[in-house]
Amino acid sequence: MERDRDTSGGPSAVALKGVTKEFRSGHSWIRVLDRLDLTVARGEFAAVRGPSGSGKSTLLALIAGLERPTSGEVLLFGEAIQGLSEGALARIRRDRVGFVFQSFQLLGNLTARENVQLPLEIAEHPSPRRRADELLAAVGLADRFHHYPSQLSGGEQQRVAVARAFVGEPALLLADEPTGNLDAASGAVILELLTSLRERFGTTLVLVTHSDAVAARADRCVTLRAGRVDRDEAAP
Secondary structure (H helix, E strand, C coil): CCCCECCCCCECCEEEEEEEEEEEECCEEEEEEEEEEEEECCCCEEEEECCCCCCHHHHHHHHCCCCCCCEEEEEECCEECCCCCHHHHHHHHHHHEEEEECCCCCCCCCCHHHHHHHHHHHCCCCCHHHHHHHHHHHCCCCCCCCCCHHHCCHHHHHHHHHHHHHCCCCCEEEEECCCCCCCHHHHHHHHHHHHHHHHHHCCEEEEECCCHHHHHCCCEEEEEECCEEEEEEECC
8 A cells, every 4th residue: 555644654634646637628638737746634724726727626536536647646544546446436435535515516305404414324324314413503504404405595505515524524525615606704604614623523624715715724725826736835
């Protein structure tokens, strides 16, 4: 097994080594990431920024094993994942990785409780309803268990999505513009929930954002440009 170490001596949560990702466009290839190196320590909150087309969402997809690199290595908690089967990658996502998206990605025919409960049922958790209710209460939706997404505001829908992401206590959370569709007040609530739950569960958080306010809450801010790390510095 390939290993990459963080400062504690254990494997880093995320390590990308010389990662290139290309996509075919007609008769040519577009290079989205170009020999990128990046390490995120366990428990760290890393914000990823950069202009459109710099490779931010592709980076998250590679970390999640939803895309495979054209070349280079992607390691999660010391394990190289680029050569794993789809089944093995699905199990890693189920057991160790949570997701929050800009567009909420809730199932419209399920209630808030059922949306949060679903990943627990897939993982055969012994008490999925109780656990779902605990997380919905933790995000301030104790009175909205039975509401469908269409009956919730945008901020409330994203709170359901945050509860769903943390319900399995993931070791790693990947968030793609989680406040991008929200007004400033709702976005501030979501950011506070992400940071407080991340601290509660010791989760590593990698978050793509265009927001100065969001980036300022991170431990570290990584800026991508033309598929490479342009800046990597402690957040302001």
